[in-house]
Amino acid sequence: MTPTRPDLDPELRTLLAELPLSSELNPELLAQIRQLPSTPVDTLPDGRPIDRFEVTAAASDGTRIPLSVLSPAQTARSGVAPCVYWIHGGGMVMGDRYSQIDIPLEWLDRFGAVVVSVDHRRAPEATGTTPVDDCYHGLLWTVEHATALGIDPARVIVAGISAGGGLAAGVTLMARDRGTPAIVAQMLICPMLDHRNDTTSSRQYSGEPGVWTREMNAFGWRSVLGDLTGGDVPGYVSPAVAADLSGLPTTYIDAGTAEVFRDEDVDYATRLWAAGVQAELHVWAGGFHGFDALYPHTRVSAAARRTRNNWLTRVLSAVPAARTPERTAS
Template identity: 75%
Template sequence: MTRPDIDPELRALLADLPLMSQLDPEVLAHLRQLPPTPVDTLLEGRAVDRREVTVAGPDGVPIPLSIFSPAGTDRGTAAPCVYWIHGGGMVMGDRLSNIDIPLEWLDLFQAVVVTVDYRLAPEATGTTLVEDCYQGLLWVAAHADELGVDPTRIVVAGASAGGGLAAGLTLLARDRGGPAIAAQVLICPMLDHRYRTTSSRQYATGPGVWTGEMNQFGWRAVLGDLADADVPGYVSPAVADDLSGLPTTYIDAGTAEVFRDEDVEYASRIWAAGGQAELHVWAGGFHGFDALYPAARVSAAARRTRTDWLGRILSPAPDTAVSALSSV
């Protein structure tokens, strides 16, 4: 199929990266042996306090959380919180994957960042992954005072599979009556297991870091023996019947990636349900482009735009009408 090309600057950078177009159990086992994210390098020069806690999953299995808080700040006012869910196709990665993204928000907004290590497929299947994320969110809300967090300003965010889990978690929290989520940030989210969109077929194979064939492997791993008709929206949010009552949402993707069309459709369905969503589709962006090459021009624009939006949510401008009246 013909398909949108990758941005020239990104294409040149991608040419130096060893890529794969397929994923299987043997390759997955190798990828899981790679060194973890070097978070200490990211923390150098930052005034950040780090704390590790473990919460019990719904079946009693321990779920690790990492908490990053601005150090040496006046805690006279409660801080916003970013609850970060990592990517990796739901089959790999850890809670420190792409942590540079929410750490930027810690710097800019003095936000407390909490990141969750949910269990991975295929060892865990079905709703186990999103339930793990939910237990972590419950802990954050219950310990808001201890964390110095404003419980009315908890933002759920994630990239790729983490974006899909963030969407599923937000649906779960809505249906269970909390915790309250102020906003959700879905970065190139993995939302639909059905492999039915044009973009999923356009990018069935490379170039890129996540192809349609790899995506099918990830979904098969997490769905296990679930029949298509039995897949819940908490796992594959695109199949959720009702997208009303969701918090304000930010969604972005690239034109040259497998998730493009399902992400656009999800934003459209939020609007149709009366909700608020901001959607950005970056010309020439492949999956995860701004995480892999943050200095590229289109990546910098994507990250800046996302951060500007979050700033408006976390620090809204004063009501101009009230300001005008007070100056009379």
């Protein structure tokens, strides 16, 4: 028997009915999905005055991790900029550094932010702490090259959506424990935080087709955990099991009422407050998983994006911008 669950937002329900949905994910379907083309790079600027270049950073095992750096065009820059370090979604098994990139590009437009998007290795080929470690070393590279990139190292925000939101939370925990780099805030958009996959909302969205179901979530977690089980799962991989959330930067979390991750996201915000961390939580009525990434122009999606923008405005205004450093000739 399917448990009762919150209704979808009417506007979203109409649009969702047009999508070909599934209830499960398996290796064969994953292989097919990975064959689909990613977001065309040439369409990303969409008329914006943007400079873009591609680099690689070394992971802890020496593997080169691709990073895309997108910043306001040289003629549009004014001083050093805040940085949004972006981690894409895809259930730990799909996606690339251009997935959902329109979200941080809005912050490039609004705040003049430099956006750095990381292409971490994906499960099941990469398991355990490898994906979060890739993301952490990409962030280290970004901060180490802050001057060359025109980034203010005091205004670095780590942000991600879905699996990327979970990785963003893991990176922020890792940075706290290792003492570097400094992160002024983390933005976790419908984050994938808990490998146990056993909340009420997880059980509500099981057994029927959806954007991301409990069965899909189980596949994603099995893929990334590999041989890790039970108490062996570190908080960097599954932030919901991290014992200590104190000392983390100010945090924004959002989710929909009609999605698997609702309850684990609410619980993470509650634990942040209990640990003395400033956190803002929004749960959007009738939102399914990733609703505003799929349909950004609906009323509830516009409200979700506007609320994030307002939060970022407050966070950035609270940190004085650094002066433009003098650059010496090479």
